[in-house]
Amino acid sequence: MYERKMEEDLDCGIRVALKVFSGKWKLCIIDAINRGIVRPAEIHKNIASATLRVIEMQLAELYFFGVVDKCTEDVYPKKSEYKLTELGRSLLPILSKIDKWGMDHADFVKERQSELEENAMKPA
């Protein structure tokens, strides 16, 4: 998958959890699957700004950690469906809290963000 060089410390709950679901798109993918968007190509259409490759890779990691299950039907253009495991579903309350928090504060965060970008424009 990839070989890390630095030691990891999984000694607090936060770091353990982040190990499993940090990554640019993992939570979005879990959310999509939860909403019934279960095939890689569909997830990709749904999360337009994520590349298909990264979705595949993050699905593989989620699968590795038992967050999602995969069933590949051996038919037609090759059909794979992912679904949440029990473990995956146990993340849903966290997911919805995070999502709600983000929605509630989206305007504020975007405003701060654009201030940053403005400053990056002007050299000095």
Place this chain on the structure above:
Amino acid sequence: MYERKMEEDLDCGIRVALKVFSGKWKLCIIDAINRGIVRPAEIHKNIASATLRVIEMQLAELYFFGVVDKCTEDVYPKKSEYKLTELGRSLLPILSKIDKWGMDHADFVKERQSELEENAMKPA
């Protein structure tokens, strides 16, 4: 602070939230401050595997997004104390859910993790 190259999409709650508190140590730092560990040097002692520099940087980002407040007393060896803002406190329920999830599944995750590492050992 730093200039990014790729466009960001803050169109879903999850991505907005992650913008604010993703980062290797941000949640741990928020947790520490919540537990009364409020000065950079102390936070550093508490989160041993994070460097002081990264704590400073992540504190700066949290400050930028209004998650923490800073008050620098202009005394003795220079005393800075960080505390959670209202916005920061609104993250605590998420934080505790994440932490609990991680604790509950720590054994399982560590086991999977060590499998990965074993496989990385053997070349083929």
Place this chain on the structure above:
DNA sequence: ATTGATACCGAATCTTTTTTCGGTTATTGC
């Protein structure tokens, strides 16, 4: 005046993650 503690910053470097791109395989429809 030197040392020690604290906070903080800039820049180079290194690690990790994501992106890009070019494959492979398998099946359907033309």
Place this chain on the structure above:
DNA sequence: GCAATAACCGAAAAAAGATTCGGTATCAAT
């Protein structure tokens, strides 16, 4: 046979993020 579609993989390159290191500044104690 040839194009299209879906899933997926490997590897190079790019980008993002973290680390290392060496600095500044301030005050207090020795």
